[in-house]
Amino acid sequence: MSTIPPKHRALILNSTRDPLDISVVEQTSPQAGPGSAVIRVLSAAVLSYAGEVYSGHKQPYQYPTPFIPGSSAIGRIAAVGPDATLLKLGQLVFFDSYIVGRDDPTSLILHGLTSGPTVGSRVMMEGEWRDSTYAEYAKVPLENCFPLDEARLLGDLRYKIEDLIYIGALSVPFGGLRDIGVKVGEKVIVAPATGAFGGAAVIAALAMGARVVAMGRNAEALERVKAVNPDRISVVLNTGDVTADTKELTKDGPADGFLDISPREAVTSTHLQSCILALRREGRASLMGGQLDLVPMPIRTIMRYDLTVKGKWMYTKDDMRVLISLVETGYLKLSEAGGIQTARTFPLEDFAAAFNAAAEKRKGFGVEAVIAP
Numbered sequence: 001m002s003t004i005p006p007k008h009r010a011l012i013l014n015s016t017r018d019p020l021d022i023s024v025v026e027q028t029s030p031q032a033g034p035g036s037a038v039i040r041v042l043s044a045a046v047l048s049y050a051g052e053v054y055s056g057h058k059q060p061y062q063y064p065t066p067f068i069p070g071s072s073a074i075g076r077i078a079a080v081g082p083d084a085t086l087l088k089l090g091q092l093v094f095f096d097s098y099i100v101g102r103d104d105p106t107s108l109i110l111h112g113l114t115s116g117p118t119v120g121s122r123v124m125m126e127g128e129w130r131d132s133t134y135a136e137y138a139k140v141p142l143e144n145c146f147p148l149d150e151a152r153l154l155g156d157l158r159y160k161i162e163d164l165i166y167i168g169a170l171s172v173p174f175g176g177l178r179d180i181g182v183k184v185g186e187k188v189i190v191a192p193a194t195g196a197f198g199g200a201a202v203i204a205a206l207a208m209g210a211r212v213v214a215m216g217r218n219a220e221a222l223e224r225v226k227a228v229n230p231d232r233i234s235v236v237l238n239t240g241d242v243t244a245d246t247k248e249l250t251k252d253g254p255a256d257g258f259l260d261i262s263p264r265e266a267v268t269s270t271h272l273q274s275c276i277l278a279l280r281r282e283g284r285a286s287l288m289g290g291q292l293d294l295v296p297m298p299i300r301t302i303m304r305y306d307l308t309v310k311g312k313w314m315y316t317k318d319d320m321r322v323l324i325s326l327v328e329t330g331y332l333k334l335s336e337a338g339g340i341q342t343a344r345t346f347p348l349e350d351f352a353a354a355f356n357a358a359a360e361k362r363k364g365f366g367v368e369a370v371i372a373p
């Protein structure tokens with residue numbers, strides 16, 4: 001059974017160039033087959049660098065053209081394949097854009113954004129999962145649709161659909177924090193804590209019951225982070241002096257965990273050293289940053305203190321389910337209740353305004369813009 005009209009509106013990226021070569025067209029709606037669902041897209045995330053990716057200014061991103069760009073989204077199930085066992089028509093779901101190859105877990109794509117380095121990931125991106133969520137309807141893998149408790153989220157907790165989009169930003173650092181087994185009451189350093197994912201890491205670590213030390217270069221931005229929960233967040237300025245910064249990070253004792261979520265520009269930043277040096281014996285670090293070049297590491301301390309230093313890209317399906325239950329139970333608060341701003345919503349036709357709004361320098365926590373097709 002399906003509720004999909006024969007035609008739908010979709011944003012098509014015709015080719016990669018600046019100015020953007022994008023148009024809204026009416027075309028045949030997608031259909032569900034074995035292993036897939038079609039969702040009616042209600043609100044789709046817009047990454048801060050979406051405009052740069054689709055105009056070819058940010059590398060390396062690989063996608064076929066023409067295609068429908070997009071990202072994670074909140075949607076309603078409009079059709080399911082014959083092998084669906086849980087998803088029901090009309091059900092509210094979070095669509096997770098991180099798609100893993102079913103017969104090869106090393107083939108990964110970010111739906112609507114980029115394939116990975118493997119041939120398999122390009123097969124997925126150019127074939128079955130080519131078109132994404134900047135459209136009224138999108139065909140997506142069944143296992144990437146996470147059911148949401150609509151009565152609880154939109155009723156009891158009074159969230160708007162666009163508030164739920166922040167689950168996508170939270171899922172990334174949540175994956176790293178769970179990967180190093182952050183526990184209730186532990187002291188966790190997040191650095192840098194003032195960016196999009198750093199801020200989400202602070203929110204996620206608090207929801208996991210940790211005390212958070214937020215580190216960054218900008219004192220004013222750090223104060224905004226602290227304001228979210230002054231009792232459980234302390235801040236440390238990244239001054240570039242490893243000895244002084246480590247002393248500050250450990251003034252009330254060593255940390256149990258550390259999450260790095262650096263941008264590529266932070267390759268010469270000393271925070272990686274000071275934060276690892278601030279860990280206790282058998283402390284754990286999750287490296288989620290995007291530094292492209294080699295970064296110095298305090299190997300002797302890692303060895304002598306039995307530290308665990310793990311890399312992590314994205315998160316697991318189990319991480320997603322646990323994160324959603326933290327939101328549904330109310331342990332992790334979205335919207336103003338959690339100090340998180342509600343995103344501005346743009347119609348499909350205003351994609352350029354949405355990309356520009358998303359790229360604006362964020363003053364607080366949250367997502368700047370979403371597209372509601």
Ligand SMILES: NC(=O)c1ccc[n+]([C@@H]2O[C@H](COP(=O)([O-])OP(=O)(O)OC[C@H]3O[C@@H](n4cnc5c(N)ncnc54)[C@H](OP(=O)(O)O)[C@@H]3O)[C@@H](O)[C@H]2O)c1
Nearest residue numbers: 192194195196197217218262263265266269288290313314
């Ligand atoms: N592992 C994964 O699964 C995964 C997934 C998504 C993204 N990422 C990585 O996460 C990175 C951060 O993304 P984002 O969206 O949070 O970026 P963002 O919003 O631009 O934030 C960047 C942060 O880095 C700090 N920063 C910038 N330049 C720095 C420098 N030279 N030295 C030290 N700190 C610096 C900024 O703080 P101040 O300017 O306030 O100091 C800010 O806190 C991305 O670049 C990507 O590589 C990883």
